[in-house]
Amino acid sequence: MTWGGVELEPEAEQWLLGLSAGHRGTVAFYVDLLAVRGPLLTEPYSRELDGKLRELRFHLDSTRSASPTGSPPGAGSSC
Numbered sequence: 001m002t003w004g005g006v007e008l009e010p011e012a013e014q015w016l017l018g019l020s021a022g023h024r025g026t027v028a029f030y031v032d033l034l035a036v037r038g039p040l041l042t043e044p045y046s047r048e049l050d051g052k053l054r055e056l057r058f059h060l061d062s063t064r065s066a067s068p069t070g071s072p073p074g075a076g077s078s079c
Contacts, residue, residue, distance in 0.1 A: 003038030
């Protein structure tokens with residue numbers, strides 16, 4: 001059962017399309033994890049920025065990446 005939908009902002013979609021297939025798979029894994037856990041996804045996978053606004057955290061090779069995600073009441077997340 002998933003917590004809600006995840007919507008990509010246009011900037012995040014462009015960034016994602018610029019990644020290699022392997023890196024897109026890594027990002028997809030963590031986005032799916034966010035869809036399942038929602039605001040219950042805690043560190044090291046996400047960090048609270050402000051209220052329900054969270055930063056999704058993951059590594060691509062040796063580089064740490066982060067994407068702010070928001071979850072307004074009653075809605076899914078956006079990256």
